[in-house]
Amino acid sequence: AAGDVPRALTLDSVRESLIRQEDSIVFSLLERAMHRRNSAAYDSSFLPPASLAEFFVRQSEIISAKAGRYLNPEEVPFFPDYLPEPLVHPHSPPQVLLHPASATVNVSKEIWRIYTREMVALFTEEGDDGDHGSTVASDLVLLQALSRRIHYGRFVAEVKFRDAPDDYIPLIKSKDRVGLMELLTFADVEESVKRRVEKKAMLFGQNVTLDDKAGRNNTGGRGKYKVDPEVAARIYGEWVIPLTKLVQVEYLLRRLH
Numbered sequence: 001a002a003g004d005v006p007r008a009l010t011l012d013s014v015r016e017s018l019i020r021q022e023d024s025i026v027f028s029l030l031e032r033a034m035h036r037r038n039s040a041a042y043d044s045s046f047l048p049p050a051s052l053a054e055f056f057v058r059q060s061e062i063i064s065a066k067a068g069r070y071l072n073p074e075e076v077p078f079f080p081d082y083l084p085e086p087l088v089h090p091h092s093p094p095q096v097l098l099h100p101a102s103a104t105v106n107v108s109k110e111i112w113r114i115y116t117r118e119m120v121a122l123f124t125e126e127g128d129d130g131d132h133g134s135t136v137a138s139d140l141v142l143l144q145a146l147s148r149r150i151h152y153g154r155f156v157a158e159v160k161f162r163d164a165p166d167d168y169i170p171l172i173k174s175k176d177r178v179g180l181m182e183l184l185t186f187a188d189v190e191e192s193v194k195r196r197v198e199k200k201a202m203l204f205g206q207n208v209t210l211d212d213k214a215g216r217n218n219t220g221g222r223g224k225y226k227v228d229p230e231v232a233a234r235i236y237g238e239w240v241i242p243l244t245k246l247v248q249v250e251y252l253l254r255r256l257h
């Protein structure tokens with residue numbers, strides 16, 4: 001949510017936020033999975049060349065821009081071109097926690113492409129239920145949650161840089177992407193993230209009943225979850241985490257400008 005970035009950035013505090021954001025992402029995955037794949041919502045037939053999904057997200061972002069949503073550095077629009085100016089002014093100047101030259105790092109296009117071409121197919125049932133309006137409304141919520149999490153990599157990178165400038169500066173100067181990627185990677189943390197996401201998909205995807213017996217019958221066995229918990233973990237392992245790390249590398253490469 002807005003104002004989620006702590007006043008003083010620490011690795012612990014940004015990681016806490018990433019953990020909270022898992023809840024939104026997993027919940028939004030479950031919501032989108034209530035609909036069939038509805039592939040037609042992503043083809044360019046609605047307002048060529050725009051799909052219904054693109055139309056819906058663009059129009060939502062216009063309203064968001066007018067309301068001043070993008071004055072918050074945590075909020076990154078998918079379609080930043082031609083967005084209107086805010087109609088409101090912030091009550092207090094936004095906190096400047098990101099390095100200005102790095103703050104512009106943006107992987108929205110990659111998120112959009114991966115989401116519409118690969119990710120949706122992984123956690124939805126094939127077919128078309130005809131309800132494309134509700135479908136793209138759930139897409140919007142999920143896409144925003146994913147984008148927020150992935151672009152949070154900017155805050156993660158800023159903390160890591162401030163904590164160890166002497167380690168990062170030589171790699172940035174020599175534009176050593178591989179070296180930067182290695183330095184900012186914590187394999188054990190990634191493993192915990194994936195395991196926790198799997199667990200959350202299991203917990204949030206369960207039917208809650210008041211009957212203890214039914215409750216117990218609900219645990220164990222496959223196919224009863226609204227989103228396969230392993231698929232939720234895979235979405236993190238294949239896309240969410242790598243894109244968050246890409247954002248960190250790109251952020252750091254601009255950090256001395």
Ligand SMILES: C=C(O[C@@H]1C=C(C(=O)O)C=C[C@H]1O)C(=O)O
Pocket residue numbers: 015156184185186187189190193240241242244245
């Ligand atoms: C986000 C971080 O950077 C990397 C990316 C991670 C992620 O996207 O979950 C986890 C660990 C790191 O390899 C972090 O260190 O917390």
